Amino acid sequence: MQISVDIDDPIPLFVQIIEQIKQAVVEHNLIPGQPLPSIRQLANDLNLNSKTVAKAYKLLERDAIIQSKGYRGTFIHPDAASNCGTNLKGLIAETLEQAISQLRNEGATDSEIRIEFANIMNNRVS
Amino acid sequence: MQISVDIDDPIPLFVQIIEQIKQAVVEHNLIPGQPLPSIRQLANDLNLNSKTVAKAYKLLERDAIIQSKGYRGTFIHPDAASNCGTNLKGLIAETLEQAISQLRNEGATDSEIRIEFANIMNNRVS
DNA sequence: AGTTGTACCATTACCATGCATGGTACATAT
DNA sequence: ATATGTACCATGCATGGTAATGGTACAACT
Known part of the structure; x- marks a missing residue:
């Protein structure tokens, strides 16, 4: 190898x-x-x-x-x-894409999505 | 005011x-x-x-x-x-939390989730 | 003794992002 | 002229996360 x-x-x-x-x-x-x-x-x-x-x-x-x-x-x-x-990466992309596109349709700013994402990943309380 | x-x-x-x-x-x-x-x-x-x-x-x-x-x-x-x-921020947090906790249960690493998230937000092809 | 995977501690460097700033320009009105 | 909101260009600064590095230690086996 x-x-x-x-x-x-x-x-x-x-x-x-x-x-x-x-x-x-x-x-x-x-x-x-x-x-x-x-x-x-x-x-x-x-x-x-x-x-x-x-x-x-x-x-x-x-x-x-x-x-x-x-x-x-x-x-x-x-x-x-x-x-x-089995593509775990594909599942991740699919799940996140669905959530993000939904939020964008709701009028959320990319900046706001990013901030909230960071809060969740760091277990911060928003 | x-x-x-x-x-x-x-x-x-x-x-x-x-x-x-x-x-x-x-x-x-x-x-x-x-x-x-x-x-x-x-x-x-x-x-x-x-x-x-x-x-x-x-x-x-x-x-x-x-x-x-x-x-x-x-x-x-x-x-x-x-x-x-109407709390848009709350909606963002709720939607993302649901997606992220699901991915974590699937075995996805936080690192992987972050990478894929960045890819999607930047419209990069993964 | 030496090797296996694994788990901690830590630091460095790089990069992406958000915030705020500045300048310029436009159409539309008073 | 002056003011309105809005749109684009751009920059400096601070922050935070990843990647990769290093050191140390452990139990279990050859």
Whole structure:
């Protein structure tokens, strides 16, 4: 498995890692049960901080693309291929788009929407 | 009609203006049809930029609290009192809260929600 | 001892945003 | 001329969030 990152790319490094692993899964270059390099190992290879790689792995595990087995390492999830299709990102976009377009129709300003959004995300009381 | 602003107050100046005019409406110190100072006039009295006052007036007109009649000036809207009750801000908060809590239940990260939100607000293609 | 994933603490730099400012211009009226 | 609301251009400043960095520590296993 070849993974590379481009620091000059505006795409965040942890996203670059995620996309490459997902791509390898859909192309069957990575098959279920196959081991992935350890967080520290991959971080070392890419000259990245281990936290950056850990973040990518964490998100991949949440989406059931990979499986972390503690001291035994990290492996491709049995249902990795099908879970690559489930687009959580798409659901997020769809849900937010619906809410935002509704609010815009109600006459809300983008500025007001942004402010209220920030309040909610920070659990502030408005 | 007495309006005053406090520059040291963390509340934005245009919000201070809006709140005071709304307050005056609910207290019947401002009644429908009554004229408001012109944008430039009020800006001059408060030592503010005219754009700041214009912003406050624009939002007040959107909420049907006041009515702008071009060169004739700005006046209190006939339904000002009742429209002071309709809380657009509350609607925004409610709509967004519903969407966000749903996404959080689906497993979405706050970070992901924020990114997608920014994409939508900027009409970027994701 | 060495490695695994994970969880905290923290800081730095960058970028987007909101607020307020300034200038200019327009049509429409007195 | 003067005044009205409104629309565009632009800037400086402060704020807040993300991304990425670093250090430390833990339990569990080889």
